[in-house]
Amino acid sequence: MTTAPPTGPVGSILEHSPRPVDQPPGELRDRRGPGRWRLWRLDRAVSPYLYVTPFFLLFAAFGLFPLGYTAWVSMHDWSLLSDQHPFVGLANYRELVADPYFWNALKNTISILLLGTVPQLLLALLLANLLSRRLRGQSFFRMGMLLPNVASVVAVAVIFSQLFGRDFGLINWLLEQFGVGRINWQAGTASSHIAIAVMITWKWTGYNALIYLAAMQAVPGDLYESATLDGASPLRQLRSITIPMIRPTIIFTVIVSTIYGLQVFAEPQLFAGSGQDSVTGGASRQFQTLTLYLYEHGFHRGFQFGYAAATAWVMFGIIVLAAAANYLLVRRIRSTT
């Protein structure tokens, strides 16, 4: 939005407060003496930090420390099976960058990310827009949106793998009814990516739609009223009012979906079926994602934790870059009104 929002209730309290917020009420200062006053000052200064400390302690123990430790491990030839962990510097990273299978996995991941996220968010936006109107059985539809998200990712992956089955899958059966012919979904690069993207879309569309819906509820209704009076079509209203008004929410969902999309694991793993294919993402590695690549090296052959840790760090970098790029991109949404 180009203009600042009109001063809302929050803003007016802060601006017209009768006394500055970091001063105690008058009678407290007068009656309890300077000792109380100091304690009160201390309380104001320190308490907020105390309240947020538990989160940061947990984050340090389960977020920051593993991150640092992974970086440390990634600079060693660290196999679970041996007791010696010699320091190798950046050798793991060099090996990683030189491995064509890594680039293949990156390419697959990005392709699945695009196929699984872009249609998903657009669909979520449309669904949310429909749901924000008056409907019969509103709660029913809204709850229904969330159901796919409640199902475990493994259940979703197993069921969709069967739907996409080559010989006895429902989807191939339907295609055959329409005379299109069977598709060996697992075998092809594009077909396998589409199948996996469908699983992701199925699971997350409703979730994002609900988030959009919540944001849409906060858009002032009079904007739509005046737009309607001006003769704006519903589509135009969506484009010119809704989307600019819920921009922060869109940024949030884009970033969260990007992070999720870059870490897809269970879907391709279960889609592959069994044995070696479920680690390499098909016989040609046609749908091996970065996490599967990491898993292959960390937990499947040789337990090369050092190499897997290097992969994890490169993934971390890629995710940060992608999230930042998306943020910059989506921030450009502007109001056209």
Next chain:
Amino acid sequence: MRATRTRRTLAIGLAAGVLVAGAAACSSDGGSGDDTGQTTLTIGLFGDFGFGPLYEEYMAMHPEITIEERIAEFADHHTNLTQRLATGSGAADIEAVEVGFISQFTAVPDRFHNLLELGADQLEDRWLDWKWQQALSQDESALIGLGTDVGGMGVCYRTDLFEAAGLPIDRAEVSALWPDWDDYVDVGRDYLAATDGSFFFESSGQMFRAMVEQAPVGVYDTENNIIAESNPAVTDAWDTTVEAIEAGMSNRLDAFTPEWTAAFGQGTFATIICPAWMTAYIETNAPEASGLWDVAAVPGGAGNMGGSHLVLPAQGDHPEEAYALIEWLTAPEQQLKVFQETGNFPSTPELYDDPEMTGLRKEYFNNAPIGEIFTESALEIEPQYQGPLQGDVLATIGQGLGRIEDGAQTPEEAWEQVLADLESLA
């Protein structure tokens, strides 16, 4: 190689769930005892070994023992076991190890209880010589496992499909059709020419593996070098398999996938390489096809495919009790019961002239004398040296065949990539 589908799916699910949550796998240490003198023994298997009734029997004989069985998927089972041995916790008191993985573990005998010290030194004659050897450490000072079953091979075939293709259906005549693998491929061509819409075999990887297992030397030499490129037995097997793929014989099914399981019932393929344990799978996967399957001899001579050992990880706290249990489970009497129950073929030669064993017929397989067929095949097996990454090497070559089947690569490209992948494996 005995995973039932539901359990397998469940196991994959659990494993994946754990990973997605980012949680480290952890589980309590194997067995536990309490004040009452009760001992709980955990036993970790891949698929159903047919031990269920035997546990009941054993616990009735030994009221102080409780047995808990954990079942995982084939590949996960061995990966998890490696991980738990490395980290020193989480393994069951008793673990099953398939033959493709046993060398990986005999290389680190100190991670297991030495069964020679627990009483197995008296029992060497109980097992086929090579089955015993497979579980010995390289310096032969430690034995890490007792043999359960062996996988003598046959070929299971659908009589109805053979009849429709104008091929003989009598098992002796069928066996005579394919003395070696080239004949098998020729029969496949005749079959394809005479039928429409069905395939000659289910998976090229199984055919390839059967051929390699029959050779005196497989993918490893005894110095643990991978010799896939230089061993003519391996390259010939590759060429023959590629020939069969290019003729369109393969149904392109991956073993143990839902598609594979469903195909048994649909009858989309006519033959399958049948180690003894496969008969149990066929029966469970296609109960309605009873009487349609039969068993013939395998082309190319005898060979072992699959079969397992029971090992005791050193981290287990009850070696004596656990040893007593596996000694009992692998004794000839119990192996016979397992064979009658499931078709898993015993590794104890004293049964091989037991009429109860040789006389066993399975109604499901058109009353085929499977006792006799698999005994003959087991007696002829020449042991083949199994290298440390045997299972992974075969899987990597299998993926190469898969790429040809998918049309993703030419046979030359696929072989080149197999060699590169094997290079990075070692």
